[in-house]
Amino acid sequence: MPRSSFAGAFSSPKVDVVVDMGNPFLNHTIDGFLKIGTVAAAKVAADETYHIVKRGNISSHKFEQSLKKMCKEGVYWGTMAGVYVGMEYGVERIRGTRDWKNAMLGGALTGAFLSAAGNNHRDKIVADAITGGAVATAAELLSYIS
Structure with a gap:
């Protein structure tokens, strides 16, 4: 049975906008x-x-x-x-290292900060911090797989 195949690579276009705030x-x-x-x-x-x-x-x-x-x-x-x-960049600068923990801490701080800005109660702020840290950590660890 005849077969055909396609060999090649697809890549998405890369658009980079640089805004220098100093x-x-x-x-x-x-x-x-x-x-x-x-x-x-x-x-x-x-x-x-x-x-x-x-x-x-x-x-x-x-x-x-x-x-x-x-x-x-x-x-x-x-x-x-x-x-x-x-937040992730700030944590990276403070810790002096680049790893998944920066994503976790950055996500937790972001979740807590945005939840507190929404006038939520303490329990909701803690839950949002945990969620933010978990989602950011999962995303960071998944990026290592590919």
Whole structure:
């Protein structure tokens, strides 16, 4: 039986935007905000486009709502990512080493900080810190696998 195969490699395009704030901590924080905020806004844009196509019509009011939702989600996720990247970088600088523990501590600090900023109670802040640390650690350890 004849067979055919495809040999090659796929790679995603790499877009790098450099914003120099004059401080490495700020550079990492702004970079995380911009990258993840853009991804979140693009995700909302894709969702809203799907819903517009499904409904078959668009109005200026719906377009304005979609744009506001894109901005809101972009800022929310961008802020979360910026705080996390900044915290992880700060922990790395304080500890003087680069390992998975920085992700764990950065995630825990981010979870606690964002939860406290939302006026949550102490138990919720602790739970969010544990969740943030666990998610960041899992993501960091999974990045070692590939």
